[in-house]
Amino acid sequence: MIKLGVNVDHVATIRQARMTFEPDPVTAAGLADLGGADVITIHLREDRRHIQERDLELMHDTVFTKLNLEMATSREIVDIALKIKPGQITLVPEKRQEITTEGGLSVASQKQMLTDIVKKFKDNDIYVSLFIDPDKEQITASREVGAQSIELHTGRYANAQREEERTELLQTLSKSVKIAKGEGLRxxxxxxxxxxNTGPIVEHLDIEELHIGHSIVSRAIFVGIETAVREMKELIYKHFMIKQNL
Known part of the structure; x- marks a missing residue:
């Protein structure tokens, strides 16, 4: 069964819009836990536009499930992660002007730097994943730098307007999963x-975790985060069972 990682960054985005104390992403993480989230994901950005270091510290102490910290490779953020020691870190590219992460990490172009960073985390018993595009070169490079898993960027699939394009991109993702598993990566x-758009991903990709944020937080405005998470879990289960019967 595919696990659900819930990203609560956008709860903090609303809080930071008024620079106040609510809504609290730590509370959102707890309610997501109750709704059945298997992983809680947050991104501590260099510009601190949403999640703050205090949020990370509190979630590390209170989240029942695995805490996955998305982060850039800057020395400051690496040092924070090594101090807090979340259950997992996911290295992602980061641009200050972007609204959200626009693409995967270019692993192949910065192998030595990433090898050193990955080793630091693994030496401190922190599980390491890399957020990359579904590209063979990047997948192979991820294994070479020592990553234990990858997170495939599904943005192009999610944004595709035509059915033919979505089908083609789904096939690319499926091939990338097979390549990664052949490299020994989760x-x-x-x-x-x-x-x-999550259903076809569940039915066609043999993966371990799905990380979803904006859509769940958007749904939570109307039904509450616990219910929104539970509904996504039910959707994943429904399509997983369809896959089993294909």
């Missing part, structure tokens, strides 16, 4: 996934 996926 595989997750995420970015831009919603209640409408």
């Amino acid at each position: 595989v997750n996926a995420g970015h831009g996934l919603t209640y409408k």
Whole structure:
């Protein structure tokens, strides 16, 4: 069964819009736990536009499930992660001007730097994943730098307008999963996934975790985060059972 990672960054985005104390992403993480989340994901950005260091510290102490910290490779953030020691870190590219992460990490172009960083985390018993595009070169490079898993960027699939394009991109993702497993990597996926487009991902990709944020937080405005998470879990289960019967 595919596990659900819930990203609560956008709860903090609303809080930071008024620079106040609510809504609290730590509370959101707890309610997501109760709704059945298997992983809680947060991104501590260099510009601190949403999640703050205090949020990370509190979630590390209170989240029942695995805490996955998305992060850039800057020395400051690496040092924070080594101090807090979340259950998992996912290295992602980061641009200050972007609204959200726009693409996968270019592992192949910075192998030595990433090898050193990955080793630091593994030496401190922190599990390491890399957020990458579904590209063979990047997958192979991820294994070479010592990553234990990858998270495939599903943004192009999520944004595709034509059915033919979605089908083609789904096939690319499926091939990338097979390549990664052949390299000995565990595989997750995420970015831009919603209640409408997650089903085919579940049915066609042999992956371990799906990481979803914006769509769940958006749904939570109307039904509450615990219910929104539970509904996504039910959707994943439904399509997982369809897959089993294919």
